[in-house]
Amino acid sequence: MSKVAIVTGSGRGIGRSIALRLAKDGFDVVVNARNPKNAEKVAKEIEAIGQTSIAIAGDVSNEKDINNIFEETVKKFGKLDVLVANAGICIVKSAIETTPDDIDKIFSINFKGTFLADIAAAKQMKKQDTLGKIINCSSIAGHSGFGYLAAYSGTKFAVRGLTQALAAELAPKITVNAYCPGIVDTDMWKEIDESLAPYLGVEKGQAFTQYSKQILMGRPQKPEDVADLVSFLASPNSDYITGQAFISDGGIVMN
Numbered sequence: 001m002s003k004v005a006i007v008t009g010s011g012r013g014i015g016r017s018i019a020l021r022l023a024k025d026g027f028d029v030v031v032n033a034r035n036p037k038n039a040e041k042v043a044k045e046i047e048a049i050g051q052t053s054i055a056i057a058g059d060v061s062n063e064k065d066i067n068n069i070f071e072e073t074v075k076k077f078g079k080l081d082v083l084v085a086n087a088g089i090c091i092v093k094s095a096i097e098t099t100p101d102d103i104d105k106i107f108s109i110n111f112k113g114t115f116l117a118d119i120a121a122a123k124q125m126k127k128q129d130t131l132g133k134i135i136n137c138s139s140i141a142g143h144s145g146f147g148y149l150a151a152y153s154g155t156k157f158a159v160r161g162l163t164q165a166l167a168a169e170l171a172p173k174i175t176v177n178a179y180c181p182g183i184v185d186t187d188m189w190k191e192i193d194e195s196l197a198p199y200l201g202v203e204k205g206q207a208f209t210q211y212s213k214q215i216l217m218g219r220p221q222k223p224e225d226v227a228d229l230v231s232f233l234a235s236p237n238s239d240y241i242t243g244q245a246f247i248s249d250g251g252i253v254m255n
């Protein structure tokens, strides 16, 4: 019987890549995205790999939507082995231009959305007699503050704090870890580039290029690089690891 994973925000980008990789690893996968069409497209890609998948549209910052995702998962598969709380947004603004609404919006998705998904997963995993795995999405911006990303950095540091606190509370029944991508070539970075380039005084499209120059591994990061790490965190090879936040960035931030 296949293990079951939920990946939030998996209609595109890093989440999609993780969902496909977990399917290749033998998981049945629940694909969640705000846009139902995107979720259904990825669910079909997973079925083509040979695993079962369902698409559930929903906003992770909404408790009713979160409850629906977990209820539908258990109704369909009867269990949950892994949660990947991947959904997130970015806001690029100088700190002094950032508004209270910006702060509320980004914390409601990146932090509250992750927290709500984690506790819904924990409630289900505690009922089971197998080891549960909760895997949260932080960032290099959750290890080091980046200019023009103050609110975003705050949310990603908060996700690391949440990861440690839940690891302490849920052991030894559930492991809780985080993955911290670097500068990944996704639609999110296209949006970041649009807003960041003027602050850096470079042409639009050049912020990504400029930031990617720091990558020691000498090439821009792909979503699949992140999926490799999450595959490990979802596998039995990481059963003895909890409370950690692993960077996969090709060597930008070292600590």
Ligand SMILES: NC(=O)c1ccc[n+]([C@@H]2O[C@H](COP(=O)([O-])OP(=O)(O)OC[C@H]3O[C@@H](n4cnc5c(N)ncnc54)[C@H](O)[C@@H]3O)[C@@H](O)[C@H]2O)c1
Residues within 6 Å of the ligand: 008, 009, 010, 011, 012, 013, 014, 015, 032, 033, 034, 035, 058, 059, 060, 061, 086, 087, 088, 089, 090, 109, 113, 137, 138, 139, 140, 180, 181, 182, 183, 184, 185, 186, 187, 188, 189
């Ligand atoms: N791209 C990067 O360089 C980078 C670096 C570090 C961390 N991250 C993090 O990785 C995760 C994925 O980023 P990405 O680059 O693939 O972004 P993306 O914008 O390409 O994809 C994000 C996905 O999350 C979904 N999403 C957003 N808000 C949601 C909500 N409220 N409810 C449900 N789904 C929601 C979107 O619909 C989309 O499918 C995010 O948490 C992001 O902060 C990205």
